[in-house]
Amino acid sequence: MQSPLPTKHHRRSTKGQLFRRLLMLTIGAIIFALGLKGFLVPNNIIDGGIVGISIIGSKVTDTTLALWLFFLNIPFIFFGYKQIGKTFALSTLYAIFVMAIATKLLEHIGPLTSVDLLATVFGGLILGIGVGIVIRSSGSLDGTEILAVSFSRSTPFSVGEIVMFFNVFILG
Incomplete structure (x- = not known):
C-alpha cells in the first residue's frame, strides 16, 4: 500500500484535487481542535x-494555546519542507494554521464531559480521527509527526514507534 505522504518529487494537482485536499485538511484540523x-x-x-x-x-x-500551537510547529514545517517536500510543508502549514484558529475560536467552550476517563477516551479518539484525516491529506498537525516521518525513512522503526518514543520522552 502506498503511503499518503508525498515524496520530494510531486506532481501538480488539479483544482479539484487541491480543493478536496484543503477541505479535508480543514475538516481534520477542526476535528482535532474540537x-x-x-x-x-x-x-x-x-x-x-x-x-x-x-x-x-x-x-x-x-x-x-493557539499561539503556542502555531509558533512551536514552525521550525518543524521548515524541516518537513527540506526533508519531505513542498506539498507536505504547505499542507502542514495550512492544517496547523486552521487548527490554531479553531482552537482560538473554541477557547471558551466548557468541557464536553468532566469524567476523566471519558475525556481521555473521547479526546484521544477525536484527536486520532483529526490527525488521520490530515495525514491522509498529505499534511501533519504536530512537529513530532514530521520528525517521525523523516526518521522512519532512515531507521527500521515505524512512524508510530518514533512518535511513541517522542511522547514518552515529552510526557516523562
Missing part, C-alpha cells in the same frame, strides 16, 4: 508531541 478544547484541555489532560508542549506552555504562561 477534541483538544472539548475534552483534553478543560480536563487538564495532556497530549504528547508539540501539542503537549503547547498545552504546558499555555498553562504556565498567560499566552493562548
Whole structure:
C-alpha cells in the first residue's frame, strides 16, 4: 500500500484535487481542535508531541494555546519542507494554521464531559480521527509527526514507534 505522504518529487494537482485536499485538511484540523478544547484541555489532560508542549506552555504562561500551537510547529514545517517536500510543508502549514484558529475560536467552550476517563477516551479518539484525516491529506498537525516521518525513512522503526518514543520522552 502506498503511503499518503508525498515524496520530494510531486506532481501538480488539479483544482479539484487541491480543493478536496484543503477541505479535508480543514475538516481534520477542526476535528482535532474540537477534541483538544472539548475534552483534553478543560480536563487538564495532556497530549504528547508539540501539542503537549503547547498545552504546558499555555498553562504556565498567560499566552493562548493557539499561539503556542502555531509558533512551536514552525521550525518543524521548515524541516518537513527540506526533508519531505513542498506539498507536505504547505499542507502542514495550512492544517496547523486552521487548527490554531479553531482552537482560538473554541477557547471558551466548557468541557464536553468532566469524567476523566471519558475525556481521555473521547479526546484521544477525536484527536486520532483529526490527525488521520490530515495525514491522509498529505499534511501533519504536530512537529513530532514530521520528525517521525523523516526518521522512519532512515531507521527500521515505524512512524508510530518514533512518535511513541517522542511522547514518552515529552510526557516523562
